[in-house]
Amino acid sequence: MASQSLQRSSTSAPQTQAASPSRAPTAQSRFGNAFLAEQLAQKGGGPAPAPDSATQSTEVAAPGTAAGDVATGSGVATGTSTSTTTGGDTGQSAVDTTLATAKIGKLPNPKPVQEGEQRRTVAGVQIIGRDVSPTALDACERFVTATIGSRPDIQKRMEEAKVALVILPRNKTMPEVAEFAGLKDETTFDGRPWAEVRGSGGRPAPGGLWAIAVPEENLIETGGTEDKYAPGYSVGLHELAHTIQSKGVSEAERAEILELYAARKKAGGPWTEAYGASNDQEYFAQATNCYFGQNAVIGHNGPAWLRDNDRPMYDFLVKLYGAAQAAPAAGPAPTGAPAADTSGHA
Amino acid sequence: MLSLFLAFSLACHRPPEAPLPDVPSWSVYDGSVLILTVVGEPGPITSTAPPPPDGRLVTHPFLSAAARDAAHEDQLGRLLRASTSMEDFLARLKAAGFRVVAE
Numbered sequence: 001m002a003s004q005s006l007q008r009s010s011t012s013a014p015q016t017q018a019a020s021p022s023r024a025p026t027a028q029s030r031f032g033n034a035f036l037a038e039q040l041a042q043k044g045g046g047p048a049p050a051p052d053s054a055t056q057s058t059e060v061a062a063p064g065t066a067a068g069d070v071a072t073g074s075g076v077a078t079g080t081s082t083s084t085t086t087g088g089d090t091g092q093s094a095v096d097t098t099l100a101t102a103k104i105g106k107l108p109n110p111k112p113v114q115e116g117e118q119r120r121t122v123a124g125v126q127i128i129g130r131d132v133s134p135t136a137l138d139a140c141e142r143f144v145t146a147t148i149g150s151r152p153d154i155q156k157r158m159e160e161a162k163v164a165l166v167i168l169p170r171n172k173t174m175p176e177v178a179e180f181a182g183l184k185d186e187t188t189f190d191g192r193p194w195a196e197v198r199g200s201g202g203r204p205a206p207g208g209l210w211a212i213a214v215p216e217e218n219l220i221e222t223g224g225t226e227d228k229y230a231p232g233y234s235v236g237l238h239e240l241a242h243t244i245q246s247k248g249v250s251e252a253e254r255a256e257i258l259e260l261y262a263a264r265k266k267a268g269g270p271w272t273e274a275y276g277a278s279n280d281q282e283y284f285a286q287a288t289n290c291y292f293g294q295n296a297v298i299g300h301n302g303p304a305w306l307r308d309n310d311r312p313m314y315d316f317l318v319k320l321y322g323a324a325q326a327a328p329a330a331g332p333a334p335t336g337a338p339a340a341d342t343s344g345h346a
Numbered sequence: 347m348l349s350l351f352l353a354f355s356l357a358c359h360r361p362p363e364a365p366l367p368d369v370p371s372w373s374v375y376d377g378s379v380l381i382l383t384v385v386g387e388p389g390p391i392t393s394t395a396p397p398p399p400d401g402r403l404v405t406h407p408f409l410s411a412a413a414r415d416a417a418h419e420d421q422l423g424r425l426l427r428a429s430t431s432m433e434d435f436l437a438r439l440k441a442a443g444f445r446v447v448a449e
Contacts, residue, residue, distance in 0.1 A: 180416075182417055186420035187419070187420050188393035188394075188416075188420075188423065189391060189393045189394075189411070189423045190391050190392060190395075190404040190413075190423070191423060192393070192398070194395075194416075194420075197396075199395060200395050200396070200416050201395075201416070202394075203416045203417060204417075228399045229396075230399065233399075238396050238397070239396060274390075275401050277390075278389070278392050279390075279392060279410070279412045281412060282392055282397075286397075297401070298399075299401060
C-alpha cells in the first residue's frame with residue numbers, strides 16, 4: 001500500500017518488481033523499472049508529464065525568469081526542475097534515483113540568487129526557498145533523495161505530515177524567515193539566541209507545514225558568506241534526520257532506534273561524538289550524518305567508521321537508507337566514498 | 347603539563363556513562379504537544395537547533411534534557427535557569443501550565 005501512494009503514477013506503467021512494503025531495490029529503480037527510466041529520460045527538458053504521473057513538480061518562477069530555469073550547480077541533473085509551473089496543489093515529483101549515490105554536501109558554482117519564492121516537492125518533502133539560489137534547492141533535493149528516495153512508505157508519511165525544508169537565505173536570520181518569525185528575541189533551550197542559530201528541526205508553521213530550517217550558506221558555496229559549520233558538515237541532513245525519525249519511519253523502526261540507543265548507552269559507546277551520545281534523537285541524526293560522510297570536524301565521519309564502531313546502527317541505516325552509500329563489507333572504501341574519518345570526539 | 351592538559355581534554359570528551367538503574371525520566375507536554383524530555387541525572391541539554399559548529403555539548407548539573415519544540419525552548423530555558431533542583435524545575439514546569447508525565 002505504501003508503494004502505491006506517492007508512486008501513484010507508476011500504476012500507469014508495468015511494474016518490474018513486486019511492490020515492496022518498504023523499498024524498491026535500487027538497481028530496479030534506476031534502470032530496470034520502465035516507468036522510472038522514462039521519467040529520467042525526460043530530465044533533459046522534455047514535456048511535463050501528465051498530472052497523475054510521479055514527475056510533476058511545482059516551481060513558482062520569479063518574474064522575468066523562465067519556469068524550469070533551475071540550476072543544477074554541480075552539473076548533475078535533478079530530474080525535477082524542468083517541469084512547468086502549475087497552480088493548485090504541489091505535485092509529487094519524480095525521485096531522481098541517480099542522486100542516491102551522489103555526494104551530499106555543498107554544491108559549487110551556484111546560480112545567482114533568484115528573487116521570489118521557489119518550491120519543489122521531492123519524495124514527499126516540500127522544499128521552499130525565497131530569495132535564494134536555485135542551487136540551494138538542488139542541494140536539498142540531493143539529501144532528501146539519498147535518504148528517503150527509495151522508501152515510498154516514508155515519503156507518504158512525510159507528505160502527509162507536510163514536511164517542508166525551508167531554506168534560510170544567507171543574509172537573513174532565522175526569525176526573519178516567515179516560518180520562524182515566532183523565535184524573534186528568543187533563545188534556544190541550551191542558551192543560544194535563535195537569531196544566531198542557523199537551522200532547526202521541524203516545527204509547526206503556517207499552512208499546516210512542518211518546517212525544517214536549513215541555511216543556504218551550508219547548502220552551496222556562497223563565496224563570501226561565512227558558513228558557521230566546517231566544510232563537510234550538513235545541517236540540513238541532520239535536521240531532516242530528526243523528522244525522518246519522528247514522522248517518517250514506521251513505529252517498529254522508531255522503537256528500534258530507541259533500542260539501539262539504549263544498547264549503545266549500556267555498552268558505553270563508542271559514539272560518533274559526545275553530542276551524538278546525548279539522547280536517541282541526536283544519536284540517530286549524527287549517525288545519519290556520519291553514514292553519509294557529512295559529520296566532518298564535529299565527530300567521526302564516514303560509513304566505514306560506523307560499520308567498524310557501531311555495527312548495529314550501521315546495519316539499521318543500510319536497511320533504512322539503502323546501501324548506495326554504505327561502506328563495503330570489508331577492505332578499502334570504494335571510489336567516491338565520503339572522506340576518511342576525521343575524528344574529533346569520543 | 348602536557349599530560350595534564352591531555353588528561354583534562356579526554357575527560358571533557360568522555361561520553362556519558364550508562365545511567366544508573368531506575369533513573370527517573372519525564373515527558374513534558376503543552377496540551378498534546380511534546381515539548382521536552384527530561385532525565386534525572388546530570389548530563390547534556392540539547393535544543394532543536396543543530397549542534398553548535400564546534401560540536402560542544404552543554405551540560406547541566408542535575409538533569410539531562412532534550413527540547414522537542416522550538417517554540418517553547420526560550421521559556422523552558424528560563425525556567426531551568428531559575429531552578430535550583432530537579433524537583434524545583436518540575437514544579438516550575440507544572441506551575442507554568444505544562445503537563446509533566448513520569449515515564
